[in-house]
Amino acid sequence: MRRTGVAAGAVSAVLCLAAAGAASGTEDPGKAAAPRMEFVPPPPGSYKLQKIQPVSDAVLLDSTGYTVSLSALTQGKITLLTFFYTYCIDPLGCPFAHTTLANLRDRVAGDRALAGRVRFVSVSLDPTHDTPAAIASYGQEFTADSKFEWRFVTARRVPELLPMLDDFGQDVSVDLDQNGRATRTLHHMLKMFLIDTHGEVREIYTLAFLQPQVMFNDIKTLALETG
Amino acid sequence: MRINHRMILSLGVAAIMSVAAIGSYADETCNSPYMSGLIKGQEDFVHVWTLGVPGLGDGSDKLVTIDANPASKTYGKVIHKISVGGRGEAHHMGFTDDRKYLWAGGLDDSKIYVFDVGTSPSHPKLVKTIGDLSAKTGYAGPHTYYALPGRMLIGNLSNVADKGGVTGMAVYNNKGDFVAKYDMPTSAIKQIKGDGYGYDIGVNPAKNALLTSSFTGWNNYMRDLGEVVKDPEAMKHFGSTMVMWNLKTMEPEQILAVPGAPLEIRWALPEGQNWAITAAALTSQLWLVKRDARGIWEAKDVAAIGDPAKIPLPVDISITADAKGLWVNTFMDGTTHYFDLTDPEHPRQTYAKHTGSQVNMVSQSWDGRRVYLTSSLLSKWDKTGKENEQFLRAFHWDGHELNLAFEVDFTKEQLGRPHHMKFTANPQRVASLAGVSVH
Numbered sequence: 001m002r003r004t005g006v007a008a009g010a011v012s013a014v015l016c017l018a019a020a021g022a023a024s025g026t027e028d029p030g031k032a033a034a035p036r037m038e039f040v041p042p043p044p045g046s047y048k049l050q051k052i053q054p055v056s057d058a059v060l061l062d063s064t065g066y067t068v069s070l071s072a073l074t075q076g077k078i079t080l081l082t083f084f085y086t087y088c089i090d091p092l093g094c095p096f097a098h099t100t101l102a103n104l105r106d107r108v109a110g111d112r113a114l115a116g117r118v119r120f121v122s123v124s125l126d127p128t129h130d131t132p133a134a135i136a137s138y139g140q141e142f143t144a145d146s147k148f149e150w151r152f153v154t155a156r157r158v159p160e161l162l163p164m165l166d167d168f169g170q171d172v173s174v175d176l177d178q179n180g181r182a183t184r185t186l187h188h189m190l191k192m193f194l195i196d197t198h199g200e201v202r203e204i205y206t207l208a209f210l211q212p213q214v215m216f217n218d219i220k221t222l223a224l225e226t227g
Numbered sequence: 228m229r230i231n232h233r234m235i236l237s238l239g240v241a242a243i244m245s246v247a248a249i250g251s252y253a254d255e256t257c258n259s260p261y262m263s264g265l266i267k268g269q270e271d272f273v274h275v276w277t278l279g280v281p282g283l284g285d286g287s288d289k290l291v292t293i294d295a296n297p298a299s300k301t302y303g304k305v306i307h308k309i310s311v312g313g314r315g316e317a318h319h320m321g322f323t324d325d326r327k328y329l330w331a332g333g334l335d336d337s338k339i340y341v342f343d344v345g346t347s348p349s350h351p352k353l354v355k356t357i358g359d360l361s362a363k364t365g366y367a368g369p370h371t372y373y374a375l376p377g378r379m380l381i382g383n384l385s386n387v388a389d390k391g392g393v394t395g396m397a398v399y400n401n402k403g404d405f406v407a408k409y410d411m412p413t414s415a416i417k418q419i420k421g422d423g424y425g426y427d428i429g430v431n432p433a434k435n436a437l438l439t440s441s442f443t444g445w446n447n448y449m450r451d452l453g454e455v456v457k458d459p460e461a462m463k464h465f466g467s468t469m470v471m472w473n474l475k476t477m478e479p480e481q482i483l484a485v486p487g488a489p490l491e492i493r494w495a496l497p498e499g500q501n502w503a504i505t506a507a508a509l510t511s512q513l514w515l516v517k518r519d520a521r522g523i524w525e526a527k528d529v530a531a532i533g534d535p536a537k538i539p540l541p542v543d544i545s546i547t548a549d550a551k552g553l554w555v556n557t558f559m560d561g562t563t564h565y566f567d568l569t570d571p572e573h574p575r576q577t578y579a580k581h582t583g584s585q586v587n588m589v590s591q592s593w594d595g596r597r598v599y600l601t602s603s604l605l606s607k608w609d610k611t612g613k614e615n616e617q618f619l620r621a622f623h624w625d626g627h628e629l630n631l632a633f634e635v636d637f638t639k640e641q642l643g644r645p646h647h648m649k650f651t652a653n654p655q656r657v658a659s660l661a662g663v664s665v666h
Contacts, residue, residue, distance in 0.1 A: 036433035036498065047476035050407045052377060053400045125660070162661050169377050169401045171325045172660040182658060189325055191376060204376035206324065208432040214475065 037211045044220030049202040055195060058164040060123065060153040063136035070164065071199060073121045073151055078114075078222045079195040080104070080215075081121040083170050085186055086130050086138040092207060097190055098122070098142060100210050105148055107216050114223055119149035123164070125172050125186055127155040168193060168201075196222050267593045270650035271296045272306075272348050275619055276331045277643040278606050279314040284641035288317035290331060290342055290351055291642055293619065293635055295597075295650070303621070303633030305640055307350050311340050316449065316606060319647045321372025323379065323401050328354070329649060330379055332369035334605070335449055337361045339369055339381075341403060348651035357403050361387045364397045364408040368445055373428040377401050382428040385444040392444035392464055393423035411439065412470060412479040419482040424466035429492035429503055430474060436524075437474040438503055438516060440489040441466020452608040465509060469516060471524045483526035485514050491543055495550035495571065502571050506544050506555060511535035513555075513566070513574055530574040532564060533557050542604060543588045547595050556586045558604050563589060563629065580629050582622075584614040590648045591624070598622045598629060602637075603644030619645050 058070040074081065080101065088094035101120050108118050122139070124130035130138075132154060139152035155161040165172060168191070175185040192210070194203040203218050273295045279287040287310035294301040311317075315333025322329055327345030332338065339357040346352070360381070361367050368384035378401060383394040395410040412421030424441030431438075442448070443465045447455050455461045465488045471481040487510030494503045502517040512528040512535065519525055532555055533539035539557035546553050546568070553574065555564040563586060565578040588601045600620045603609050609617075617637040622629040637645045 037435075038433045039435040041435070042473060042476050047473075047478070050378075050398060052406055053402065053404065158660060165660070169325070171327060173654070173657040174660055176656045176658055180656075186660070187657065193377075201377070204378070206376045209376060 035208050035210050037213070041211070041214045041217050044217045045224040047221065049194070049218060049221060052201040052204065055193075055199045055201060056163070056167045058155075058167075059160065060155055060164075061127075061132050063132050063139060063152050063154075065132040067156075068151075068153060073119070073153065074195045075199040076197055077117055077119045077149070078197060078219055079119050079121055080192055080219075081123065081168075081195060082190075082192040083123050083125050083165075083168075083172075083188060085124055085126040086134050087184065088186070093188075093190055096207075097192065097210070100212060100215075101150075101192075102142060104212050104215055104219075105142075105145070105150065107212065108219065109145065109148055111220075114219065117223055118219060119151065122150070122152045123161075124152070124154040125161070125165075125188060126184075127158055127161055129184070130154045194218055194222070197226060265593060266650055266652045269296055269652075270592060270597075271299075271652040272650065273599060273619065273621075274320070274329065274342075274344065274351065274649045274651065275601060275645045276317045276320045276647045277308075277637065277645050278317045278603060279310075280606075280638075280643045281314075283638065283643060285310050286314065286643075287312055288314055288333065289643065290329075290340075290353075291637075291645070292349060292351060294349075295599075295621065297632075303635070305635060305642070308642065309342070309351060309353055311338075311353065311356075317643075317646060318605075319370050319372065320649050321379065322374060322649065324374040324376055326651075328401070330372040330381075331647075332372065332381075334368045334370065334384060335445070337367045337369055337387075339372075339399075344649075344651050348653060355403050357399065359405060360397060363405040364395065366394045366397060366408070368394070368448070369397070370426060370442075371428045373430065375430075378406060380428055382425050382439060384425060384442055384448065385446075390445035392425075392442070392447075392466060394425040394444070396425065396428065396439070407477075409472075409477050411441075412482060416479060416482045419468070419484055421470065421479070421482050422466055422468050424468070426466065426488075426490055427492045427505075429494050431494045431496060431503070432474075433496075433498075434501070434518075435474045437472035437477075438492050438494070439470045439472065440485070440492055440505055441468050442488050442490060442508075448605055449607055452605075469505065469514075469526060471516075481524050483516060483524060485526050486510060487512065489514060490541075493544060493546040493550075493553070495546070495568075497550055500550060504544070504546065504553065504568070504571065504574075506532060506541040508540055508542065509538070511539055511541055511557070513553075515571055517571070529572055530566065530576070532576075533560065533562065533579075542586075545589045545591045545598075547591070548593055552595070554589045554591060554598060556582075556589045556600065558585055558587055561586050563598070563600060578627070578629075582620060582629070583618060584616045585610050588647055590650070592650070596624055597632070598624050599648050601645040601648060603646050606644060609644060617642075617644050619648070 062068045084094035135152040172188045175183040192205040273293045275291040289310040292307035315336030318334045320331040329342045341355040342351040343354045344351045366383040371382035373380040381397045398406040411423045413423040426440040426442040429438045467486040469483040487507035489505045511532045513530040515529045532541045540559045553566040561583045563582045566574040587604045620634040621632040
């Protein structure tokens with residue numbers, strides 16, 4: 001994983017201040033933690049996932065530098081899409097998301113009924129620094145299994161990414177330094193989008209919902225819809 | 228981001244955000260645990276969804292913004308208001324999951340207004356009006372707006388067919404498009420029959436549990452309260468159940484008998500806790516909903532609120548961040564109560580104060596040091612004459628006494644009847660991705 005010292009320092013500063021702020025309250029809400037799952041998830045196919053919204057198309061760059069339409073990455077297979085940036089170091093941010101996805105990939109790969117029917121897509125939030133070469137390097141450890149389609153993509157420029165972020169409702173903000181200049185610390189609410197073969201968002205997972213067994217059952221549920 | 232005297236848990240700093248997403252044990256106040264950006268320190272603004280009153284100001288429902296930061300020159304003053312151009316019985320509000328937008332609805336006209344409070348919290352803007360709830364669902368009276376990831380789950384009170392209390396929940400995506408509807412159960416589950424009524428929504432993500440409560444339909448809540456209580460037939464039409472749903476499947480799994488119109492729901496979300504609490508309005512009882520060793524949810528009344536014989540009418544509740552304390556407002560006697568919830572099976576009232584001739588909503592800051600009250604219940608249920616005080620009152624709470632910090636007289640200010648409150652804070656040294664180039 002590539003990290004920059006600037007970003008690491010900035011995030012550390014944020015975390016330290018956060019801790020100080022928490023201590024000023026009468027009650028601290030507790031340490032950040034991975035999602036809890038204190039229930040048996042309903043079996044695949046025993047429920048219907050809502051049709052939340054269609055995905056609008058966009059033009060992106062793949063890790064080899066070629067343009068690729070978003071629709072080519074969100075249709076034809078069941079897709080899990082998330083946003084990241086390569087130098088994100090937040091333990092419950094992008095690294096957690098990708099670790100969760102890697103575990104899920106292994107589970108999907110072990111299910112013959114899902115063979116070739118599932119893909120993951122990771123979209124960079126920072127086209128300025130996350131060049132095709134950068135995302136290729138970052139994605140190496142996740143894309144080693146050539147039988148499983150896991151695509152890392154970026155955009156040519158921020159303005160070309162913004163409509164996609166708006167469509168997904170993926171808010172992103174940037175820390176400013178004391179002079180009002182943007183730093184390399186990005187804030188985004190961790191979200192993963194489960195998209196069916198027709199390009200319709202069927203589930204959205206924020207941190208509290210990143211429960212691999214539930215996510216696996218959701219993928220199976222979509223697979224059962226199409227037989 | 229710079230955090231000084233206040234602290235906003237900023238979007239997507241997941242280590243911090245997870246506090247909001249998972250560890251948000253409770254109020255700041257009564258927000259969905261999926262919502263990001265909890266304000267853990269000093270709130271800057273209180274937004275008040277306000278019912279219009281004919282002949283008072285423009286007579287329209289409006290979102291009123293009050294400066295709540297003591298360091299500000301306009302502390303305690305109305306700094307912004309935005310009318311929606313009519314009266315639809317303004318009632319409750321709820322933030323979207325990213326806390327950028329505030330959805331606010333009308334119990335009478337079933338319209339839903341979406342305000343942008345993220346761009347400039349001191350100056351909210353009306354960006355969308357959703358008018359198809361009844362056409363899409365048959366429901367009426369949108370009440371609770373509960374953020375789910377990318378969606379809003381809306382608990383309703385009534386229906387358009389007979390304007391009674393049988394209703395359901397609607398799901399809209401964050402763009403304002405209808406997604407799905409779920410009827411409240413009217414048949415029996417394990418020998419307990421559903422009444423089909425709805426009111427509040429509360430989710431416990433770790434347990435995949437969605438709990439709903441029940442009130443009454445348009446025929447009652449838009450009728451003079453004095454007439455309703457004298458009408459035995461009308462009094463039969465109040466909710467007497469709560470429903471435990473499977474959040475993933477959106478199927479009702481258990482119906483709990485909770486007579487007397489159980490209203491607001493607050494989950495205790497700390498790890499190891501397995502309960503939620505509510506107040507039944509007509510019987511003036513606190514009810515505990517708790518899962519037993521077999522995994523079965525049970526409801527039991529655990530404490531009286533005031534003297535139930537006098538029908539004090541508990542309305543809103545607000546649980547502390549550690550789930551060890553609960554504020555309860557009783558409307559009829561204008562009293563704010565504090566209960567020690569250390570043992571949720573045996574809540575103990577440890578404090579009470581007369582805070583107005585009528586009090587309804589209660590919201591506390593995350594740190595529990597500030598408590599805000601508003602006065603209005605419903606336009607047809609508020610008191611009349613001199614007792615019809617309409618205010619927002621902000622108090623400091625030192626653990627022993629509520630001390631008035633400021634108040635806004637909504638009648639004198641020509642605003643209307645103040646109802647639901649939500650807090651926002653100014654973003655601290657952050658910019659949108661659209662507005663900067665990352666160096």
